Amino acid sequence: MxxxxxxxxxxxxxxxxxxxxxxxxxxxxxxxxxxxxxxxxxxxxxxxxxxxxxxxxxxxxxxxxxxxxxxxxxxxxxxxxxxxxxxxxxxxxxxxxxxxxxxxxxxxxxxxxxxxxxxxxxxxxxxxxxxxxxxxxxxxxxxxxxxxxxxxxxxxxxxxxxxxxxxxxxxxxxxxxxxxxxxxxxxxxxxxxxxxxxxxxxxxxxxxxxxxxxxxxxxxxxxxxxxxxxxxxxxxxxxxxxxxxxxxxxxxxxxxxxxxxxxxxxxxxxxxxxxxxxxxxxxxxxxxxxxxxxxxxxxxxxVESRAKFFSNNKILVSAIYNSDSYAIENELQKYLVRIRGGVFTMGSNKFSDNEFPAHQVKVDSFEIMSIEVPQWLYEAVTGENPSLQRGSGYPAEKISWYKAVKFCNMLSELAGLEPCYSGLNSDSLGGTGNVTVNLNANGYRLPTEAEWEYAARAGDDGVLYSGGNNIERIAVANVSRNRISTQRAASLAPNAWGIYDMSGNVWEWCSDIYGDYKAGFADNPKGSSFGSGYVLKGGCWANTVSRKTGNVDQCRITYRRSENGSDTAFSIFSKDPNDLGNDSIGFRVCRSVR
Incomplete structure (x- = not known):
């Protein structure tokens, strides 16, 4: 040259x-x-x-x-x-x-x-x-x-x-x-x-x-x-x-x-x-x-435009009230990020036993909501808002797994799509055997744990939290021990794929029944076939820095826990003392791409 x-x-x-x-x-x-x-x-x-x-x-x-x-x-x-x-x-x-x-x-x-x-x-x-x-x-x-x-x-x-x-x-x-x-x-x-x-x-x-x-x-x-x-x-x-x-x-x-x-x-x-x-x-x-x-x-x-965008959508709310499926789909698309399928390393060999072993997982392409379901959308669809920290731009919280999947079906029907969940007519204390999910349906659903972790990593297997290793830049957590509630959606930086708050703010339900990982390659894993609870990921606003590790462990991408998902059990207790009640649990929706 x-x-x-x-x-x-x-x-x-x-x-x-x-x-x-x-x-x-x-x-x-x-x-x-x-x-x-x-x-x-x-x-x-x-x-x-x-x-x-x-x-x-x-x-x-x-x-x-x-x-x-x-x-x-x-x-x-x-x-x-x-x-x-x-x-x-x-x-x-x-x-x-x-x-x-x-x-x-x-x-x-x-x-x-x-x-x-x-x-x-x-x-x-x-x-x-x-x-x-x-x-x-x-x-x-x-x-x-x-x-x-x-x-x-x-x-x-x-x-x-x-x-x-x-x-x-x-x-x-x-x-x-x-x-x-x-x-x-x-x-x-x-x-x-x-x-x-x-x-x-x-x-x-x-x-x-x-x-x-x-x-x-x-x-x-x-x-x-x-x-x-x-x-x-x-x-x-x-x-x-x-x-x-x-x-x-x-x-x-x-x-x-x-x-x-x-x-x-x-x-x-x-x-x-x-x-x-x-x-x-x-x-x-x-x-x-x-x-x-x-x-x-x-x-x-x-920053100002982002706050306005995520704090409300009057066109979408009006379309929901008027059952205008075309407008609902058109507006919802603005809040979805298309994730290109691929292979990644799920889990970790460095931390808790339930994150072991790190193993290769393939996921197909899907779309996931760029923020946790906000209160304005949850209320427009269900007619209720159980959240403790009220605010239009805040994530919906105090949401059981059962309520989350019920929301998914209601939103799917409003948008003219095929609902993903069946068996929602009963809510037993056991909570995990009554509902089945059809991942081939085109409606809205909770992400599988594999989909959630893949989206949270955003192509980088080396980061602790979704968006990087600097938790104060990307996660709403109690790092300084003075936080008392959730924060507005998308108030901090997103990960590389434009997804916000996958670490911190509120715990997020996954579609999977909780179970131990298996060694070896997994193709679109769907979780355990039985168990006592559903997977929660991402940590929340109440989580603090561990004196042992120096990290906010619950907000790590690979951290996982289980919770009974039924309304009855959910209203009685929470196993995690960091939750301070269930105002730390919410969800985000996704859907399959076929």
Missing amino acids: AIMTNTKKIIAAAFAFFSFGAHELFSQENFPLKMAVEYDNMQNGLESGKFSSDWYYEYSVIQNAFTSGAPGTNEKNTSSQIHSSWVSVLKDFEQYWSKNCPMENYASYSASGPLVRVGQARPGGNVDYSMAVDWQPGKNFLYMKEAIEAGLKKSYNPAWRDVPERWPSSSIYSSEENYGNAKSSGIFLALFGNGARVASYCYESGKTLYYVSYDIIDARGNILFSGKPQRIGRNSKYVFYDVPENVASLVNQGKTSVSVSDLRLHFGECDSLVKDSSVNNMPSVSIVPPRSLTKGRQDDAL
Whole structure:
């Protein structure tokens, strides 16, 4: 492969890119572009009060596709097709963030606004004003980059010679024929249709490649005064020089604000990119600036949108009340994550005896709810809410196994699907011999223990908890011994497949009767044929750190326990003292994919 080492050549051809139309830049399925658009929609919708849950849903679908390691593919795609998808995603990402600024700018505001007078007035009344601004990578950019990095790490194949293992430190274009090494800390390089490259983002010594111009504007957005271009970065000072007296008077009265008027890349400013002094004479390039200057860090649009999305769904609730099966299925689909079947290691040889032995298990593809069944959905379907900690966005709890499977059948019937459970006419204290499950039905049901553990691992057999080893980041548990109840669904980070709260918050029922594991390979195991209780997984909000292991053991993926699932037994006792009553037990639904 020929190597191009002339820095001037690398950068000089970049400028042709900025004359392209946006439709020429991107592949047909441009997931980074779609993801960026949906984030902006969420942000604008939250600010205007006209929020649509569809924006978060579309965003999360793409985000989950990235983190799963197979963007734009399905389970039938070959390794070659997955590779092609990643090449397209990485190119589209680098192109988008070379055209659009990945930074956001924030200002410190006083009672009169962000501008502070500097020095004395000049003859004629003109004055200078400074503004403290902080330019940092924006949430839109960071969330997208993190999702792509996580998924690429999961699926990377050394045979992919044209995909850099250390992306984004190395560009997707770094291995293109006739183009050299493009890695440099904090720099993203992109190659466009005509073979050009551009440095889009440099972040060294608190500075960026960007020169910015700000305008002072009035309440209607009219420009009162335009500042000159100045280089910006972390904790910068931008100065408006020679502001006329009439404009200064409005500034002092707090009747003005500030907005970005122009943003340009200056390639010669980044020492780690440019060693050739001749580059300093190259013209700057105008790019799309970030959103208007904001007062401090903005609220996280993704976190706020997620909270709204999971706290209620008026369309779904209305469809349930009206028995509109089509609308029910359409809305429920937004809360389901499709899990591609596979083989994984179930159980553990390191911890409790009932987790032994670790063994290979195959599971078929299925869909599972991304959150534990929330109270608003449980109440809409059953007409009741037994939960102790009430709240629309909280998981339903104090739910027996019997009530959970009854809910599954009711939801299946409302959605026009075949119910999975039979024998629900009686509820004996024994509890495990009366109900049978048909895993071939297309209705909703509880996951098998194997399905639950497979979804919780999300492709990583090495993690303790669902989503990682840092429990405070991903699990609602009593780590600091001050938690007194459950927490809103999806309030912490999901696992790599976009599933929330599989460790902590509430224990989750599985469909299986509890029994000991058997050594050897198992194909879609369904649990024991008899026993005194059903499997519970995931731990809950009340679980604390073990002095012996240093872990919140009950929240580990492989931890398992048994509980009598009947209403009668459930209302009398709980075997686990950590439960503090049964307000720690809930469930999530899944369904088979055929």
